[in-house]
Amino acid sequence: MTAAVLGAAVVFLLLNLLTGLWRIVVGPTAADRMLALLLFGSTTVAVLLLMAQWLGDGALRTVALLFVVLATIATLAFVGTAREGGRA
Amino acid sequence: MSVGLLVDVMLGLALVGLSLRVVTGQSLFSDIVQFILFGLVVALSWSRLGAPDLALAEAAIGAGLTGALMLMAYRRLVQGGGEDAVRIGPRPLLALPVAALTGTLVAVIGLVALGVQRVAGAAGDRVLEALPGTGLGNPVTGVLLVYRGLDTLLELAVLLVALLGAWAVSGDAAPGRLHQVDRRTPLVGALLTSMAPLTILIATHLLLAGTDAPGGAFQAGAVLTGCGVLLVLTGTLRPTAAAGLVTRLLLVSGLAAFVLIGVGAVALGRPTMTMPGTWAIYLVETAIMVSIAVTMTLLFARSRGLAPERS
Amino acid sequence: MSPAEAVGLALVVVGCGFYGAGTVGLLRFPDVYSRLHALTKADNQGLFFVVLGLGVLAGHWRVALLLIAIWLVGLVSAAVSAHLIARHARRSDRRHTSRTARP
Numbered sequence: 232m233t234a235a236v237l238g239a240a241v242v243f244l245l246l247n248l249l250t251g252l253w254r255i256v257v258g259p260t261a262a263d264r265m266l267a268l269l270l271f272g273s274t275t276v277a278v279l280l281l282m283a284q285w286l287g288d289g290a291l292r293t294v295a296l297l298f299v300v301l302a303t304i305a306t307l308a309f310v311g312t313a314r315e316g317g318r319a
Numbered sequence: 320m321s322v323g324l325l326v327d328v329m330l331g332l333a334l335v336g337l338s339l340r341v342v343t344g345q346s347l348f349s350d351i352v353q354f355i356l357f358g359l360v361v362a363l364s365w366s367r368l369g370a371p372d373l374a375l376a377e378a379a380i381g382a383g384l385t386g387a388l389m390l391m392a393y394r395r396l397v398q399g400g401g402e403d404a405v406r407i408g409p410r411p412l413l414a415l416p417v418a419a420l421t422g423t424l425v426a427v428i429g430l431v432a433l434g435v436q437r438v439a440g441a442a443g444d445r446v447l448e449a450l451p452g453t454g455l456g457n458p459v460t461g462v463l464l465v466y467r468g469l470d471t472l473l474e475l476a477v478l479l480v481a482l483l484g485a486w487a488v489s490g491d492a493a494p495g496r497l498h499q500v501d502r503r504t505p506l507v508g509a510l511l512t513s514m515a516p517l518t519i520l521i522a523t524h525l526l527l528a529g530t531d532a533p534g535g536a537f538q539a540g541a542v543l544t545g546c547g548v549l550l551v552l553t554g555t556l557r558p559t560a561a562a563g564l565v566t567r568l569l570l571v572s573g574l575a576a577f578v579l580i581g582v583g584a585v586a587l588g589r590p591t592m593t594m595p596g597t598w599a600i601y602l603v604e605t606a607i608m609v610s611i612a613v614t615m616t617l618l619f620a621r622s623r624g625l626a627p628e629r630s
Numbered sequence: 631m632s633p634a635e636a637v638g639l640a641l642v643v644v645g646c647g648f649y650g651a652g653t654v655g656l657l658r659f660p661d662v663y664s665r666l667h668a669l670t671k672a673d674n675q676g677l678f679f680v681v682l683g684l685g686v687l688a689g690h691w692r693v694a695l696l697l698i699a700i701w702l703v704g705l706v707s708a709a710v711s712a713h714l715i716a717r718h719a720r721r722s723d724r725r726h727t728s729r730t731a732r733p
Contacts, residue, residue, distance in 0.1 A: 244646060255356075262716075273704065280697065304387050310715065
C-alpha cells in the first residue's frame with residue numbers, strides 16, 4: 232500500500248513535469264521558460280526523494296542534495312548572459 | 320498495470336518525446352530548455368533503474384554544466400550574429416534516414432542485450448566475488464579503478480586532450496569577459512556563501528563514500544565543477560590568459576597519480592596498474608577528482624587559467 | 631498500515647497537492663511575476679510536506695535530518711533563482727513594453 236501511494240505520487244509529479252513543458256513551448260518571454268526550469272528542478276528533487284523511499288535506495292537522497300545545490304547554476308547562466316531582450 | 324510499470328512508461332515516453340521535441344523544435348532557446356529537462360529525466364531514469372552512480376553523475380553534469388554551457392553558447396550566438404544566428408533552418412535531407420538507421424541499430428543492440436542469457440561465472444560475477452579482496456564495497460569503483468584501471472587512465476587522458484584541443488582552437492587571444500552576474504546583486508553573495516562550501520562538502524563526501532557506496536571520483540569531480548562554475552559565473556574567479564603553474568599541476572595530477580601508482584606497483588612486486596591498497600585508491604581518486612574539476616571549470620570558462628577577482 | 635505510515639503518506643499526498651497547485655498557477659496566471667510567485671511558494675511548500683511525510687515514513691532521524699537539509703537548501707536555491715528571474719524580467723520589461731497584468 233505504501234509503495235503504491237509513493238509510486239502514484241511519483242506518477243503525479245512526473246505528470247506535473249511534463250505539463251510544465253507547455254509553458255516552455257508557449258511562454259512568451261525567455262523568463263517564462265526559465266520559470267519552467269524552476270518547476271522542473273523542484274519537482275525533480277521531490278521525485279528523487281520519493282524514489283529513494285519507494286525503491287529503498289538511500290543514495291538517491293544524495294542525488295537530490297547534489298541536484299538542489301547545483302540547481303541555481305542554469306538560472307545564473309541565463310540571467311548573467313541574457314542581457315537585452317526577453318524575446319528568446 | 321502496476322505503478323512501477325506506469326512510472327517506467329512515463330519516463331520512457333518523456334525521454335523519446337523530449338528528444339523528438341529538442342531536435343525538431345523551432346525555437347532554439349526553448350529547445351535548450353527542453354534539453355535541460357531531458358537531462359533531468361535521464362537522471363530520473365537512472366534512478367529508477369537502480370543506478371545511483373550514473374544518476375549522480377548525470378544530475379551533477381546536467382544540472383551544473385550542460386545547461387549553463389548551452390545557455391551561454393546561445394547568448395554568444397545572439398551577440399555575434401543577432402537573431403538570424405539562432406534561427407533554425409530547414410531540416411537537412413539526410414536527417415530522417417540517419418535517424419531511422421541509428422534508431423534501428425540501437426534497437427537491435429538493445430533487443431540482443433535483453434535476450435542474452437545470464438551465464439554463471441561471467442565477468443560481473445567474478446568482480447563481485449573478488450571485490451572484498453580489494454577492500455572496496457562499491458563494485459563500480461572496483462571496476463573503474465581496480466579491474467579496468469587502464470580504461471579510466473585513458474579517459475583521464477582524453478579529458479586532458481579535450482582541454483588542450485579547446486586551448487588550441489581558442490588560440491592566444493585574451494579571454495573575453497564572461498557575462499556574469501555581479502556578485503553584488505542581491506542574494507547572489509548569500510548564494511555563494513551557502514552553496515560553494517556545500518559543494519565542497521558534498522564532493523568530499525562522495526569521494527570518501529565512493530569506496531563503499533555510490534559515489535566516487537568522477538561524481539565528486541562533477542560536483543566540484545559545479546562549485547567552480549558557480550564561482551566563474553558570479554565573477555569570483557576571473558578567466559586569465561595564461562595557465563599558472565598551480566593550474567597546470569592540478570590538471571595533470573589525476574593522470575600523474577594514476578600512472579605513478581600504476582607503474583610504482585611494479586616496484587612493489589605487483590603487476591602494473593594494480594592498486595597496492597586502499598590508500599592508493601583514495602590517493603588516486605582525490606587526484607582524479609581535482610583534475611576533473613579543474614579541467615571542466617577551465618573548459619567552461621574557456622580560458623587557460625583562473626584567478627580570484629580582486630575588487 | 632501503521633498510524634505512522636498513514637500520517638506519512640497523507641503528508642506526501644498533501645505535498646503533491648501543493649505541487650499540482652503550483653503547476654496550475656504556472657499555466658493559468660496572466661504574467662511572469664504572478665507565475666513566479668505562485669510557482670515558488672507552492673513548490674517549496676509542496677517540497678516541505680513531501681519531506682515531512684518521507685521523514686515520517688523513513689523512521690530514522692538521520693534520514694529525516696538529511697531531508698530537512700535538502701529542503702532548506704532547496705529554499706535558498708529557489709529563492710535566489712526566482713529573484714534573479716524576476717529581476718531579469720523586470721529589466722527587460724522596462725526596456726520593452728509594460729507586460730504586467732492590469733491590477
